[in-house]
Amino acid sequence: MSEIGEGFLHAFRLIVGLDPELVEIALRSLFVTLTALLIASVIALPMAALLAVRRFPFRRVTIATLNALMGLPPVVVGLLVYILLSRGGPLGVLGLLFTPAGMIIAQVIIIVPLVASIAHQSLRDLWAEYHDLLISMNTTQGQRIATLLWDGRRALLTASLAGFGRGIGEVGAIMIVGGNIDHVTRVLTTAIALETGKGNLALALGLGFVLIALAISVNLAIHWLSRTERGGRW
Amino acid sequence: MSVLLPLEVRGAMVRHRGKVLIGPVDLTLAGDGLSIVIGPNGAGKTSLLKMLHGIQRLSRGELSWACGLEEARRRQAFVFQTPVMLRRTVLENLIYPLRIAGMTRAQARPPAHDWCARIGLEAAATRPATMLSGGERQKLALARALIAGPDLLFLDEPCASLDGRATREIEAILLAAAAKGTRIVMSTHDMGQARRLADEVLFILNGQVHERVGAEGFFAGPGTAEARAFLKGDIID
Numbered sequence: 001m002s003e004i005g006e007g008f009l010h011a012f013r014l015i016v017g018l019d020p021e022l023v024e025i026a027l028r029s030l031f032v033t034l035t036a037l038l039i040a041s042v043i044a045l046p047m048a049a050l051l052a053v054r055r056f057p058f059r060r061v062t063i064a065t066l067n068a069l070m071g072l073p074p075v076v077v078g079l080l081v082y083i084l085l086s087r088g089g090p091l092g093v094l095g096l097l098f099t100p101a102g103m104i105i106a107q108v109i110i111i112v113p114l115v116a117s118i119a120h121q122s123l124r125d126l127w128a129e130y131h132d133l134l135i136s137m138n139t140t141q142g143q144r145i146a147t148l149l150w151d152g153r154r155a156l157l158t159a160s161l162a163g164f165g166r167g168i169g170e171v172g173a174i175m176i177v178g179g180n181i182d183h184v185t186r187v188l189t190t191a192i193a194l195e196t197g198k199g200n201l202a203l204a205l206g207l208g209f210v211l212i213a214l215a216i217s218v219n220l221a222i223h224w225l226s227r228t229e230r231g232g233r234w
Numbered sequence: 235m236s237v238l239l240p241l242e243v244r245g246a247m248v249r250h251r252g253k254v255l256i257g258p259v260d261l262t263l264a265g266d267g268l269s270i271v272i273g274p275n276g277a278g279k280t281s282l283l284k285m286l287h288g289i290q291r292l293s294r295g296e297l298s299w300a301c302g303l304e305e306a307r308r309r310q311a312f313v314f315q316t317p318v319m320l321r322r323t324v325l326e327n328l329i330y331p332l333r334i335a336g337m338t339r340a341q342a343r344p345p346a347h348d349w350c351a352r353i354g355l356e357a358a359a360t361r362p363a364t365m366l367s368g369g370e371r372q373k374l375a376l377a378r379a380l381i382a383g384p385d386l387l388f389l390d391e392p393c394a395s396l397d398g399r400a401t402r403e404i405e406a407i408l409l410a411a412a413a414k415g416t417r418i419v420m421s422t423h424d425m426g427q428a429r430r431l432a433d434e435v436l437f438i439l440n441g442q443v444h445e446r447v448g449a450e451g452f453f454a455g456p457g458t459a460e461a462r463a464f465l466k467g468d469i470i471d
């Protein structure tokens with residue numbers, strides 16, 4: 001019990017004192033996950049709209065695969081990316097192992113199926129509603145996709161936020177690909193794992209509270225930003 | 235006379251899982267004016283309108299317009315039985331078809347505002363269309379269908395569940411559009427409305443055009459026993 005209290009105190013001191021090491025680690029966490037989320041959204045959202053709008057062979061199989069990949073264990077993704085990026089691997093020449101860029105690649109792979117699946121579910125419903133109208137209006141496929149993405153933007157934001165949640169709290173993949181190197185690839189989750197291992201429970205817990213606060217703030221900030229238009233029924 | 239019409243339908247059939255929903259239908263749609271499609275529930279009015287609009291895959295037969303398919307699609311509009319509101323503002327719903335037609339946003343705004351005023355929704359222009367009442371939705375759907383000036387307009391029971399005043403407003407807009415040369419084909423269960431608007435009547439039964447005559451002739455006394463029974467309000471099997 002006292003450990004939780006101590007953790008709180010530690011977190012409080014770290015935050016109020018703007019502990020430089022904490023700030024560095026927290027910013028790196030944000031940078032890695034937000035960049036991965038941005039790239040993942042650019043891939044996943046149009047993909048979800050295309051899956052909703054277009055009929056093609058193996059469409060169902062593709063959707064089922066995407067759903068299954070949501071449960072992809074991050075450690076395994078980390079391992080695969082590690083093998084790809086390691087010196088002898090096919091992408092070894094890029095020298096991305098143990099860099100934030102490598103961590104971003106791993107997180108993109110983890111986030112894309114999740115965002116695409118959630119986005120597809122809501123865009124599929126929206127398409128069912130719009131189908132007859134947009135067909136009747138003689139829209140092109142590109143216009144249909146653009147219309148779904150724009151009119152479904154709130155649901156898509158929720159999908160992206162789910163992706164952020166999965167990325168920011170993820171430790172397995174970035175531990176393997178990033179290596180938890182101080183001042184280079186250490187982020188909040190890997191720092192927590194390290195401090196816990198060393199027995200610094202209060203510090204680990206403090207970092208944990210910072211992580212939670214960060215996740216909540218980003219969620220609130222994005223929701224607040226999206227509230228700019230009035231009405232808000234969608 | 236429009237570039238689109240006449241629309242020729244030859245031996246058209248729509249099947250779903252072996253069951254014939256529509257057809258065989260042979261008809262020519264030309265000239266101007268307003269055709270009213272009537273018939274009992276499940277007779278195939280909605281399916282027929284969708285088929286004539288060209289958004290229903292035919293199992294057999296064919297549809298042809300005086301112009302090519304691509305142009306034919308651009309020159310028509312459809313107001314669905316349950317109006318679909320885009321999750322945008324009222325004004326954006328009106329701008330949408332004009333943007334699809336290739337206008338810039340700046341070009342589309344003035345006509346959108348005009349139509350907004352015309353259907354009495356000027357004050358609601360910046361509100362989400364999904365917040366409108368049923369009658370307001372119908373009017374918006376109609377304005378959105380007419381805004382690009384189609385040659386041919388289909389309406390599927392546009393006044394179902396509307397009060398007398400809203401019905402009259404919609405009828406006035408339809409008559410004005412017809413006077414400007416838009417060919418209108420519309421289904422309804424309201425025989426009073428059919429009498430007020432129709433130039434001709436298509437009586438649909440079991441997925442077929444059972445009878446097609448001028449409005450005056452039809453309401454004076456339909457040619458077939460089924461249509462007579464329908465007008466009297468009997469149940470037809």
Ligand SMILES: Nc1ncnc2c1ncn2[C@@H]1O[C@H](COP(=O)(O)OP(=O)(O)OP(=O)(O)O)[C@@H](O)[C@H]1O
Pocket residue numbers: 250255273274275276277278279280281282
């Ligand atoms: N997509 C579909 N799949 C299967 N059956 C359908 C489909 N659409 C319509 N039907 C069937 O086709 C028949 C005609 O339906 P339609 O909706 O055209 O009737 P309607 O004359 O418009 O009826 P209402 O007056 O109730 O609107 C009905 O028996 C209906 O169940």
Ligand SMILES: [Mg+2]
Pocket residue numbers: 279280281315390
């Ligand atoms: Mg119907």
